[in-house]
Amino acid sequence: xxxxxxxxxxxxxxASALTILPARAAETVWLTELDLGHLHFEGWRKPQVDxxxxxxxxxxxxxxxxxxxxTRALSTLWLELDGRxxxxxxxxxxxxxxxxxxxxxxxxxxxDGKKLWESGVMKRGQSAKAVDVGLKGVxxxxxxxxxxxxxxxxxxADWADAxxxxxxxxxLTVNAPREEAVILTPKPPREPRINGPKVYGCRPGNPFIYxxxxxxxxxxxxxxxxxxxxxxxxxxxxxxxxxxPERGTHTVMLRAKNRHGTxxxxxxxxxxxxxxxxxxxxxxxxxxxxxxxxxTMMREAADVMVKSGMADVGYAYVNIDDCWMNAPGDAKRPxxxxxxxxxxxxxxxxxxxxxxxxMRLMTAYIHAxxxxxxxxxxxxxxxxxxxxxxxxxxxxxxxxxxxxxxxFLKYDWCSYSKIAKDDKSLxxxxxxxxxxxxxxxxxxRDVVFNLCQYGMGNVWEWGTEIGGHCWRxxxxxxxxxxxxxxxxxxxxxxxxxxxxxxxxxxxxxxIGWIGDARTNGEPKPCPMTPTEQYSFMSLWxxxxxxxxxxxxxxxxxxxxxxVLCNPEVIExxxxxxxxxxxxxxxxxxxxxxxxxxxxGSKAVGLCNRGEIAASIVAKxxxxxxxxxxxxxDLWRQxxxxxxxxxxxxxxxxxxxxxxxxxx
Numbered sequence: 001x002x003x004x005x006x007x008x009x010x011x012x013x014x015a016s017a018l019t020i021l022p023a024r025a026a027e028t029v030w031l032t033e034l035d036l037g038h039l040h041f042e043g044w045r046k047p048q049v050d051x052x053x054x055x056x057x058x059x060x061x062x063x064x065x066x067x068x069x070x071t072r073a074l075s076t077l078w079l080e081l082d083g084r085x086x087x088x089x090x091x092x093x094x095x096x097x098x099x100x101x102x103x104x105x106x107x108x109x110x111x112d113g114k115k116l117w118e119s120g121v122m123k124r125g126q127s128a129k130a131v132d133v134g135l136k137g138v139x140x141x142x143x144x145x146x147x148x149x150x151x152x153x154x155x156x157a158d159w160a161d162a163x164x165x166x167x168x169x170x171x172l173t174v175n176a177p178r179e180e181a182v183i184l185t186p187k188p189p190r191e192p193r194i195n196g197p198k199v200y201g202c203r204p205g206n207p208f209i210y211x212x213x214x215x216x217x218x219x220x221x222x223x224x225x226x227x228x229x230x231x232x233x234x235x236x237x238x239x240x241x242x243x244x245p246e247r248g249t250h251t252v253m254l255r256a257k258n259r260h261g262t263x264x265x266x267x268x269x270x271x272x273x274x275x276x277x278x279x280x281x282x283x284x285x286x287x288x289x290x291x292x293x294x295x296t297m298m299r300e301a302a303d304v305m306v307k308s309g310m311a312d313v314g315y316a317y318v319n320i321d322d323c324w325m326n327a328p329g330d331a332k333r334p335x336x337x338x339x340x341x342x343x344x345x346x347x348x349x350x351x352x353x354x355x356x357x358x359m360r361l362m363t364a365y366i367h368a369x370x371x372x373x374x375x376x377x378x379x380x381x382x383x384x385x386x387x388x389x390x391x392x393x394x395x396x397x398x399x400x401x402x403x404x405x406x407x408f409l410k411y412d413w414c415s416y417s418k419i420a421k422d423d424k425s426l427x428x429x430x431x432x433x434x435x436x437x438x439x440x441x442x443x444x445r446d447v448v449f450n451l452c453q454y455g456m457g458n459v460w461e462w463g464t465e466i467g468g469h470c471w472r473x474x475x476x477x478x479x480x481x482x483x484x485x486x487x488x489x490x491x492x493x494x495x496x497x498x499x500x501x502x503x504x505x506x507x508x509x510x511i512g513w514i515g516d517a518r519t520n521g522e523p524k525p526c527p528m529t530p531t532e533q534y535s536f537m538s539l540w541x542x543x544x545x546x547x548x549x550x551x552x553x554x555x556x557x558x559x560x561x562x563v564l565c566n567p568e569v570i571e572x573x574x575x576x577x578x579x580x581x582x583x584x585x586x587x588x589x590x591x592x593x594x595x596x597x598x599x600g601s602k603a604v605g606l607c608n609r610g611e612i613a614a615s616i617v618a619k620x621x622x623x624x625x626x627x628x629x630x631x632x633d634l635w636r637q638x639x640x641x642x643x644x645x646x647x648x649x650x651x652x653x654x655x656x657x658x659x660x661x662x663x
Contacts, residue, residue: 201500209367474507
């Protein structure tokens with residue numbers, strides 16, 4: 001037998017053996033054996049392995065499970081497959097340990113951009129649903145748990161007995177799909193454009209400061225026709241100062257001129273009893289610097305607000321948050337030694353810590369740039385960070401804040417719960433805020449009053465009554481930035497209370513470089529995709545929310561500024577009508593937000609909170625318009641044409657297409 005014959009027979013024998021050998025059995029890998037560090041969800045705790053989110057044994061409607069992942073809504077886990085994974089198996093439901101009888105969630109499985117399986121609404125006490133999803137050929141997989149029903153509290157969800165059967169490479173957990181950070185906002189033209197509010201509230205006789213927000217190449221010369229005699233305009237800086245005029249509405253025609261052109265715009269100065277006639281705009285240090293804040297940081301923030309162009313589109317407040325006071329040595333978050341010391345001097349005046357050597361000089365520095373300064377305290381004995389609060393020194397502190405030159409007060413509930421104890425009555429919830437509101441009204445300074453008490457007692461219904469100008473409607477966004485769509489939807493439920501001088505506050509804009517709210521960490525690039533950052537700003541503007549950026553001002557980049565500083569987008573927020581957009585539900589993942597504007601036009605958001613791109617149709621009947629409408633893309637500052645009856649767009653994952661419709 002020659003060599004060629006031997007080779008031929010060997011090939012035949014091998015081929016024959018392969019045809020009779022059984023196919024390789026699929027392997028099994030449990031979800032808990034994969035890297036769950038990519039599981040992204042709302043909350044401060046990590047997902048639990050082989051336990052419920054609350055740390056108890058996995059249990060759905062009394063049925064116990066030994067293996068699985070305990071998480072909560074909203075949560076997402078992306079996986080990369082090789083196309084040879086055969087199936088995903090699990091039992092899913094609301095864990096019995098969820099601390100809310102109304103807890104309800106919905107499970108969804110998406111493969112290569114298509115829904116493969118969904119549970120529908122599942123409630124606490126409902127039997128587990130079996131999952132058996134074929135995955136052959138699938139390359140990208142998403143396991144998602146969403147909120148359902150009225151309550152979002154304790155929506156604890158179990159992926160019990162969750163496992164993959166695969167014939168090739170083991171499934172790999174990965175980050176959400178990456179996006180390129182595309183800059184949509186055009187550069188400001190070289191000719192002047194006057195931005196900012198069209199109406200401004202003040203109290204007669206109080207100190208007045210207003211920087212005319214104007215883009216365009218500097219130098220710019222400013223004039224103001226009809227400016228009250230008590231006010232003075234610096235024609236080079238565009239800063240108006242003096243004493244607020246007598247009671248009434250004073251219409252001033254602002255004008256700006258440079259070598260490229262001119263611009264004009266009317267500003268109504270309303271001198272009376274109401275401040276914040278449009279949502280306040282500015283910066284707050286908290287989510288960037290936490291208990292590391294210093295006088296130097298505040299001054300630098302003021303510098304950057306002007307240099308970056310933020311002040312040219314309406315950002316005006318430079319606000320310090322917690323940790324400017326002294327703390328006891330046993331503070332909840334032990335501070336550095338320069339933040340420890342006596343709370344008050346012999347006269348009872350609160351003492352700033354050593355990082356703030358002179359509050360008057362700091363606010364004077366901020367005011368010299370035409371900006372305003374804000375401060376923070378708590379009605380309780382201690383702030384949330386464990387620093388000196390205002391309890392039993394409320395009027396003394398407020399008067400000192402005004403003497404220092406502060407124009408904004410954030411009043412944070414914090415340790416006041418120890419004073420109120422178990423009294424959750426409406427009167428008890430109002431008491432400290434009414435007390436401070438009455439004090440601020442008597443001060444010889446305009447102080448915008450922010451009620452930070454997280455929506456307790458439906459604060460939006462009575463915030464104005466006790467002297468507030470804006471109020472937090474829920475808890476801190478902090479580590480839960482994937483809640484922006486849910487927050488916007490919830491905020492819209494309170495839209496009837498949104499009006500000039502009264503604003504629902506869903507928390508700060510947290511894009512760019514921010515610190516980890518779980519650990520008060522140093523600033524890092526925010527975890528949101530570029531699309532989500534655009535959506536953040538769009539949703540807040542449609543909601544007529546206060547616009548306070550809370551990232552690291554020293555690390556502002558071109559993309560972040562493009563999101564923060566689009567004047568056409570900001571106009572939606574600053575519209576004098578003061579309306580919060582109404583919501584038009586379309587599908588479980590998509591909805592419209594429609595906001596009436598003073599000139600009769602409509603701002604419309606085509607919103608997709610889902611995990612895959614969606615085609616959204618905005619029908620004129622839903623928006624409340626008729627006939628041909630000129631549709632303008634506000635982010636790109638570009639007219640898209642005239643449309644009759646409807647407008648259709650493909651909206652990316654977690655995206656908002658922000659439009660303005662005019663006849």
